[in-house]
Amino acid sequence: AQSVTQLDSQVPVFEEAPVELRCNYSSSVSVYLFWYVQYPNQGLQLLLKYLSGSTLVKGINGFEAEFNKSQTSFHLRKPSVHISDTAEYFCAVSPIPPVGGRRALTFGSGTRLQVQP
Amino acid sequence: KAGVTQTPRYLIKTRGQQVTLSCSPISGHRSVSWYQQTPGQGLQFLFEYFSETQRNKGNFPGRFSGRQFSNSRSEMNVSTLELGDSALYLCASSPSVDSYNEQFFGPGTRLTVL
Numbered sequence: 001a002q003s004v005t006q007l008d009s010q011v012p013v014f015e016e017a018p019v020e021l022r023c024n025y026s027s028s029v030s031v032y033l034f035w036y037v038q039y040p041n042q043g044l045q046l047l048l049k050y051l052s053g054s055t056l057v058k059g060i061n062g063f064e065a066e067f068n069k070s071q072t073s074f075h076l077r078k079p080s081v082h083i084s085d086t087a088e089y090f091c092a093v094s095p096i097p098p099v100g101g102r103r104a105l106t107f108g109s110g111t112r113l114q115v116q117p
Numbered sequence: 118k119a120g121v122t123q124t125p126r127y128l129i130k131t132r133g134q135q136v137t138l139s140c141s142p143i144s145g146h147r148s149v150s151w152y153q154q155t156p157g158q159g160l161q162f163l164f165e166y167f168s169e170t171q172r173n174k175g176n177f178p179g180r181f182s183g184r185q186f187s188n189s190r191s192e193m194n195v196s197t198l199e200l201g202d203s204a205l206y207l208c209a210s211s212p213s214v215d216s217y218n219e220q221f222f223g224p225g226t227r228l229t230v231l
Contacts, residue, residue: 043222107161
């Protein structure tokens with residue numbers, strides 16, 4: 001089984017400041033990693049994903065994340081946030097299936113990013 | 118291309134009733150997954166359908182069921198509703214069941230059980 005821990009339930013930050021949202025996971029098998037964003041009254045939108053290759057992954061809206069296998073972390077960062085980045089962010093993992101197919105996503109509890117002017 | 122559509126967007130039911138939620142995937146997508154989102158339990162996987170077959174199932178009681186039609190549209194049904202079933206139910210579609218395919222989420226159906 002997998003579990004995902006998002007260490008901060010809320011992160012307040014001023015506009016144009018950098019931000020890091022932390023995500024740690026636990027799994028007995030190798031996993032794919034994802035970050036999703038949810039704006040109020042909307043569904044989830046994929047920000048970025050790590051499947052393999054370079055551990056630094058760039059996503060949409062200027063976000064990036066770094067996969068650290070030894071620390072089982074996948075922290076999300078943005079060098080300069082905007083008011084429009086105010087939303088809930090979810091880290092998720094899914095086990096790499098042995099022979100194709102998909103395994104269900106396991107989500108963290110979410111981090112509410114509040115960007116203040 | 119139109120996104121994932123979920124109907125209805127809001128629903129109010131009373132305990133003991135049953136409810137059916139509908140999801141229309143993005144055109145050409147054949148995989149549909151359902152998730153329940155609550156403040157207490159967060160986002161939890163319910164089930165996934167592909168080509169009218171249930172491929173994967175989460176840890177939910179048998180009161181939760183689903184199906185997929187030949188046009189890939191999917192429905193989920195919850196029978197004998199309980200207060201704890203109040204949640205945002207999200208549907209996600211994907212071209213296939215390959216892990217590297219992105220899942221596109223709909224806006225959700227907010228179910229309130231009174």
